[in-house]
Amino acid sequence: MAESSEHQPLTEAVFYILLALHTPMHGYGIMQFTKEISNGRMSLGPGTLYGAIKTMLEKGWIQAVETAADSRKKEYEVTPVGKKVVQNEIDRLQELVKNGFKITRGE
Amino acid sequence: MVITKWRFFINYEKEEQWLNKMATEGLNLISFKFGRYTFEDGPPGEYIYRLELLKENPTEKQAQDYFAFMEDYGVECVDTYMNWAYFRKKAVDGPFEIYSDFESKIGHYKRVAYLLGTVGGANLFIALFNFTLSQFNMYLSFVGFLIFVLFTPIFISYLQKINNLKKERALYDK
Numbered sequence: 108m109a110e111s112s113e114h115q116p117l118t119e120a121v122f123y124i125l126l127a128l129h130t131p132m133h134g135y136g137i138m139q140f141t142k143e144i145s146n147g148r149m150s151l152g153p154g155t156l157y158g159a160i161k162t163m164l165e166k167g168w169i170q171a172v173e174t175a176a177d178s179r180k181k182e183y184e185v186t187p188v189g190k191k192v193v194q195n196e197i198d199r200l201q202e203l204v205k206n207g208f209k210i211t212r213g214e
Numbered sequence: 215m216v217i218t219k220w221r222f223f224i225n226y227e228k229e230e231q232w233l234n235k236m237a238t239e240g241l242n243l244i245s246f247k248f249g250r251y252t253f254e255d256g257p258p259g260e261y262i263y264r265l266e267l268l269k270e271n272p273t274e275k276q277a278q279d280y281f282a283f284m285e286d287y288g289v290e291c292v293d294t295y296m297n298w299a300y301f302r303k304k305a306v307d308g309p310f311e312i313y314s315d316f317e318s319k320i321g322h323y324k325r326v327a328y329l330l331g332t333v334g335g336a337n338l339f340i341a342l343f344n345f346t347l348s349q350f351n352m353y354l355s356f357v358g359f360l361i362f363v364l365f366t367p368i369f370i371s372y373l374q375k376i377n378n379l380k381k382e383r384a385l386y387d388k
Contacts, residue, residue: 118387120315135286152314153287154266154322157280180286 117196120151124159124169125193128185131172134160137183168192217241217253225368226265226298226326233263233300245293246300261302262310267325268297316383320376327372334365 117125120141127140138151160183163169168189172182185193208214223229233243233251240258243251270276272294281291281299288307292300303310313319341358344351382388 116387118315118317133286134283135288138287150309150311150314152311152318153284153289154312155314155318157283158318158321 114195114199116199117192119149120155121159121163122193122196123149124151124156124163125185125189128169128183128189131182131184133180133182135180163189215255216244217255219251219253220249221251222249224330224365225371226267230263230265233265237261237263237302242302243292243300246295248295259305262305263292264301264303264310264312266299266301266312267322267329268294268299269325271297272299315388316379316386320379320383323372323376323379327369327376330365330369330372334362334369337361337365 123141123144124137126144127137132140134153134156138153138156141149141151160169164171164183166188167186169183170186172184174180174182221229221232223232236243236253238259240255240260241253242256242261243263244254245252268277268280272278272281272291277299284291284301287303289301289303289310292302294300301312313322337358341355341362344355344358
């Protein structure tokens with residue numbers, strides 16, 4: 108569960124959730140962010156989002172933000188480990204794009 | 215106006231389709247109890263209904279947290295029955311799907327298949343057992359066989375759905 112899994116490809120949903128949580132947000136905020144940033148292409152289902160949040164909390168990629176006690180809505184933010192995971196994924200995606208262009212455009 | 219209808223579904227997706235058809239006709243589900251559906255009338259097409267087989271019992275804290283999360287999303291839990299939750303969302307908000315990626319869809323189908331397989335299998339076992347006993351038990355046995363025969367094709371159809379999603383997952387990232 109430690110280092111090795113952090114270099115595996117992320118799902119689009121997980122990638123965008125981690126990006127969203129560079130600013131503390133609650134579940135609905137994440138969904139809106141994802142929709143906006145993908146020009147409406149990505150629509151996160153609440154069940155999928157809830158499951159992803161739970162798994163990422165367990166892995167320590169994100170953490171709950173301390174908010175006012177009366178607030179029922181939980182906010183989350185990315186942890187340093189989560190930031191590392193995003194960075195690794197960006198590097199991997201860049202490699203894909205670079206190789207894609209190299210072959211298809213002969214760059 | 216409140217209307218009650220009796221129906222029995224083994225396939226939850228058929229049940230969901232029926233509930234959505236009722237909703238487009240302006241009949242919104244407000245409660246469910248063992249085959250008994252209660253509807254309230256409202257503007258036609260106001261809601262989209264979705265059913266989910268929860269991992270835990272709706273009375274547990276985990277499930278309560280989930281319902282609170284869904285509420286923030288504008289999703290209302292209309293009723294629960296055993297581990298089934300009946301959700302609805304306003305149709306004006308756009309399409310409503312609980313799961314949007316392969317992994318979570320497969321996970322849900324697996325829970326459904328496990329339930330269907332367990333109920334079907336347990337009934338076959340009871341049927342076979344009763345078959346060997348008295349005349350009265352023979353009748354009971356028939357009920358068990360019938361349930362097994364009804365559940366099995368649907369159980370298999372869910373196994374196929376899981377398989378198809380796994381094939382998709384091997385090609386696409388969603």
